[in-house]
Amino acid sequence: MRVLEAIFLVFINPLFYKITLTAATPLIFASLGGVYSEITGVVNIALEGIMLLGAFTSVVFTWLTGNVWIGVFMAVVSGVALAWFHAWGSIKWAGNQVVLGTALILIAQGITGFLMEPIFGKPGQTDFVGKVEELRIPGLADIPFLGKIIGETSPFVYMAFAAVAFSWWLIYKTKLGLRMRSVGENPEAADTLGINVYGIRYFGVLMSGVWAGLAGAYLSVGEVGHFRELMSGGRGFIALAAMILGNYNPVGAMLASLLFGASSAFANQMQSSSLIHVSATVKPLFDMIPFILTIIVVAGFVGKSHVPKADGVPYEKEA
């Protein structure tokens, strides 16, 4: 009964919903990155690495310039740079996209780990360098309950939802979006109509660098104000699961990200509940909830969602 009571209290607490949104924010950005890349036909598991590099870069440049927004911008630049390697290897050289992506994750982990000492003088974790302050929206913040959820929160949360709306428009309402979808389904057909298959795929992959870079910036300067080694902590992979569950659609990916965000928020709130005692031994079990959900999603929905037909298949022109 105490457990049920604790669960009930979690669900009526606005903090649970606020944490859901903040936990979903990096997943929304990263899963959007996945959508851009994969609807054009390039599997991008490098998201995890791009996020990590973005988190690191934003901390470095925030520390150097004292301006967090310059840090955020540089995270995007670094994300695009790493994504470019993925595009180059998988589009130009038709490399195995999973192997390339894995290599880029390891490279990002290596670079960020290695640069800790020379830049910050110590491994592990940087000092606080500054963070993006929460934004209070007058009026909205004064509404009971709802105001506590979205009235005063990180600007990244609003940006994430704006990014979803923008992406939906771009992918489903513009000719560029139509071409992106055609290239991921049947690149040969697109080619015979004079569409630049390689160009569109480059665009998709580089955009995934933009979004995953932002996701990384949120993890560091957006949320905690410092960088910790391996701080992306598998969120890039959860974002891929959200993309699959969301059927490669920006709105679907957002909803799936919110579901994963809610599972994190739930684990977080249950652990701090005063009604039940969560021992240190049991705590990892709660932390596993989003990952267990990921397995269920991937196993249960992979066959049911429509995977772009040419996803993961390099396009090679004949003679």
Place this chain on the structure above:
Amino acid sequence: MYAVEMVNIVKRFPGVLANDHVTVRVKKGEIHAIVGENGAGKSTLMNQLYGLYHPDEGEIFINGEKVVIRGPKDAIKLGIGMVHQHFMLVDTLTVAENVVLGSEPVKGLNFDMKKARQEVKELSEKYGLFVDVDAKIEDIPVGMQQRVEIIKTLYRGANIIILDEPTAVLTPQEVEELFEIMRKLKNDGKTILFISHKLHEVMEISNRITVMRLGKVTGELETSKTNPKEIARHMVGRDVVLRVSKEPHEPKDVIFEIKDLVVKDNRGLTAVNDVSFNVRKGEIVGIAGVAGNGQTELVEAITGLRKIESGHIYFEGKEVAGFTPRQLRELGMSHIPEDRLKHGLIEEFEAYYNIILGQHYRNPFANGAFLNHNNIFKYSEDLMEEFDVRPRKIDHLGGNFSGGNQQKLVVGREIRTNPKFLVVAQPTRGLDVGAIEFIHKQILKMRSLDVGILLISMELEEIFSLSDRILVMYEGEIMGEVKPEETTIEEVGLMMTGHRIEEARRG
């Protein structure tokens, strides 16, 4: 005035001369057929006109002006449209989206869906090309998909329309509808290039015909002044004569029989329709026919690679329909597949693994879960010696042998299993004269050892020189049975183009 002139086009692929100084001239406003067997180089030629391939030599003129077509974009600008044999459609997009893709109407920053739908509707009504503009491609039938492809070319303002084997995927009724559309387009002043290997269709719809064979043009004909016999002669060619001497041999009991066999192709259309025949021990039964008339599906059904819809398959009198390929092999059936690279061998495997494929799981090549490499090597050396495979290196990769030697590997592997019944499909496709002779001798040797043999081939010469009886297949049905010494190539040629034996005999 010619709409299209392709002059002395040469196109080489590694090891293949696909187009050998080909010249085609197409008059404005005519339906010009390009006919030839599969592999004659028709599609290669058309892909060069559409900019997908680039000629190694030769010139292209459109409406009298010399042009260089670097890609489909250039072709579209010149007013050329192509409907590919395999449709170039995006399954998950709608009909309207597919039509406008690449030349989308826009309204500000947005893609103008309303205008796209309206324009597609107008084109569809103008030419009687009925389509559902809002349906997704994956939900509409093949005939409608083809109409979408034609609308795609018209939307881009094509005046020269290439239709690459457009009837291959259609039902007879859909073919009639397509011809109706083609006539409408012609009356509207469009020039149409119609690629086909079905002679009655060519006779019905075209004004002029260019015949190709093995990458060369073998005839330019006015449809009104020719007949299927003459086209077939150009298509099949008479210059290649190759006949190995065949000893008389008395066939024994029936080893293999099929009754009322019905098989569907990958698209769910009936490919083999109510076919019955038998093969006796020590006899070669040849199946002649133009490619794509159900032979592939027939072979796949017989060898257990494709499920049958109805009918019976008997091996030594025992029903074997539904048996797996391994079960059939254990009974004594061997199969030399038509595509040696796809089904015959594994290019990345060494010769010795390719040689034991199909027997890899049993003695003497395996003990339980483990391969016995000593036995495998020994057997491979013997086999390569016996079948004169060159280079004689058992660790040479399958893909690194020449075509003829790859075929010898496959033939050797299948013959060495001492089969009772051998299915041989296209055994000499793409091989040189020496390899052809060797393989023909091996097949005749099996016959003298009282093996029953079913030979499927597009090469009439091969059918005539090897077979004891010839069955002619057309659109999934057997047109008749003849003996090589009692028939002529002309008669079989007519049956290959859809005439039953009685009609063919009348001439």
